[in-house]
Amino acid sequence: MTKVLIVGAGHAGGSAAALLRQYGFEGGIVLAGAEPVAPYQRPPLSKAWLKGEAGEEELLLRPESFYAEQAIDLRRGVTATAIDRTARTVTFADGTVETWDHLILALGAEARRLEGKGWDDPRVLVLRDMADAEVLKAALGPDRKLVVVGGGYVGLEAAASARALGAQAVVLEREARALSRVASDIVGNFLSAYHWRRGVEVLPSTNVLGTYGGQNPGVATDGAAVFPFDVCLVGVGARPVTALAEAAGLTCRDGVIVDDQARTSDPAIFAIGDMTRRPAPILGLTDVRLESVPSALEQAKQAAAAIAGRAPPAPEVPWFWSDQYDLKIQIAGLPDGADARVVRGEVDPAKIGGGFAVFHLKGDRIVCVEAVNAPAEFMGGRLMIQKGQAVDATRLADTAVPMKAVAT
Numbered sequence: 122m123t124k125v126l127i128v129g130a131g132h133a134g135g136s137a138a139a140l141l142r143q144y145g146f147e148g149g150i151v152l153a154g155a156e157p158v159a160p161y162q163r164p165p166l167s168k169a170w171l172k173g174e175a176g177e178e179e180l181l182l183r184p185e186s187f188y189a190e191q192a193i194d195l196r197r198g199v200t201a202t203a204i205d206r207t208a209r210t211v212t213f214a215d216g217t218v219e220t221w222d223h224l225i226l227a228l229g230a231e232a233r234r235l236e237g238k239g240w241d242d243p244r245v246l247v248l249r250d251m252a253d254a255e256v257l258k259a260a261l262g263p264d265r266k267l268v269v270v271g272g273g274y275v276g277l278e279a280a281a282s283a284r285a286l287g288a289q290a291v292v293l294e295r296e297a298r299a300l301s302r303v304a305s306d307i308v309g310n311f312l313s314a315y316h317w318r319r320g321v322e323v324l325p326s327t328n329v330l331g332t333y334g335g336q337n338p339g340v341a342t343d344g345a346a347v348f349p350f351d352v353c354l355v356g357v358g359a360r361p362v363t364a365l366a367e368a369a370g371l372t373c374r375d376g377v378i379v380d381d382q383a384r385t386s387d388p389a390i391f392a393i394g395d396m397t398r399r400p401a402p403i404l405g406l407t408d409v410r411l412e413s414v415p416s417a418l419e420q421a422k423q424a425a426a427a428i429a430g431r432a433p434p435a436p437e438v439p440w441f442w443s444d445q446y447d448l449k450i451q452i453a454g455l456p457d458g459a460d461a462r463v464v465r466g467e468v469d470p471a472k473i474g475g476g477f478a479v480f481h482l483k484g485d486r487i488v489c490v491e492a493v494n495a496p497a498e499f500m501g502g503r504l505m506i507q508k509g510q511a512v513d514a515t516r517l518a519d520t521a522v523p524m525k526a527v528a529t
């Protein structure tokens with residue numbers, strides 16, 4: 122019987138196991154992950170779950186009973202330590218050795234930490250998994266002080282959730298504005314202003330030096346100000362978990378290099394999710410890192426289809442979402458290479474929940490849409506990126522022209 126071993130039981134690995142069965146694969150499936158829980162979704166850890174609006178059950182990708190019902194051998198709390206490509210085995214930290222015919226690596230990414238003065242203080246946290254989130258949640262509450270280092274999505278979401286719990290929050294960002302790597306200045310500045318209006322100080326161009334400890338801890342910066350905290354969250358990005366793949370000789374370059382079927386440089390080994398560097402053919406990119414649930418799911422489909430002998434799934438437009446306060450931010454495509462942009466709707470942080478979208482154009486084609494409480498713009502923009510459809514910029518900017526009419 123053909124056997125698939127999936128190492129890493131997160132969003133990508135858990136989805137690949139389920140999809141293999143959905144696609145009719147009848148061989149053995151072992152799904153082995155380091156965490157003590159069944160596969161779960163990470164996005165709520167900085168949003169609904171952190172605010173206490175979702176329980177642990179709601180985090181799970183599938184009910185506990187699913188794995189036994191589908192003859193998926195789910196092994197929790199097991200950490201892979203070595204891959205032998207010739208013997209086709211994976212060794213785990215507890216000494217067990219598992220064989221495979223197809224290996225899917227789904228090891229995700231790990232939160233970057235800061236090194237140096239005081240960053241090892243136990244009140245300084247990162248947010249990557251449920252264990253991290255539980256520590257953060259326990260530290261938040263009315264009048265607690267949260268200092269977030271890094272104005273990226275995870276940091277801003279955690280700050281918004283902290284406010285919902287009655288805590289005070291400050292976000293310290295090294296760059297000239299929040300979300301500088303992942304959103305346009307229009308969206309980044311809008312979100313900063315939205316946070317300020319809800320009592321979160323988002324401070325750009327603020328370089329942190331370290332923390333000072335003791336009874337009254339704080340973050341020291343290169344300016345005069347220090348920022349006292351009860352809890353500090355370092356949200357400065359994540360790095361792909363590639364050590365195992367590198368040691369096994371798979372081609373890696375800030376991520377395991379995979380093709381559009383999620384195959385690594387060894388055709389018997391697939392890699393999916395945050396650990397990969399992958400093509401995005403619709404955007405004309407051969408080599409990009411995408412840390413998002415939709416990307417993990419797309420690659421889970423690619424690997425499962427290849428193993429189950431099905432036709433490769435059609436390429437998807439990369440997309441991502443974030444929830445902050447009453448805002449839903451949805452982004453499709455990437456702005457790289459865009460030469461113009463069109464704003465549709467009013468960008469006004471004083472308007473509660475007011476929707477707008479920023480479209481990034483290359484010639485007369487949309488390559489990226491950033492939508493804030495604008496689901497029709499997001500859907501329409503994503504569809505036009507998918508189809509590579511030409512767009513009339515004047516009609517696109519005109520909210521009197523319904524999005525459906527622009528997109529056809």
Ligand SMILES: Cc1cc2nc3c(=O)[nH]c(=O)nc-3n(C[C@H](O)[C@H](O)[C@H](O)COP(=O)(O)OP(=O)(O)OC[C@H]3O[C@@H](n4cnc5c(N)ncnc54)[C@H](O)[C@@H]3O)c2cc1C
Nearest residue numbers: 129131132133155163164200201228229394395412413414
């Ligand atoms: C707080 C937070 C909020 C997020 N919000 C959003 C969002 O709003 N929208 C969005 O699209 N994306 C969001 N993301 C990103 C999204 O969660 C990831 O893209 C997704 O989880 C990637 O899935 P993955 O399976 O590749 O990695 P993971 O889900 O991280 O799973 C990897 C698993 O592999 C395990 N593992 C690692 N090494 C080993 C080993 N040696 N042996 C065995 N197991 C191992 C890990 O313990 C982990 O369980 C968020 C992420 C975080 C942390």
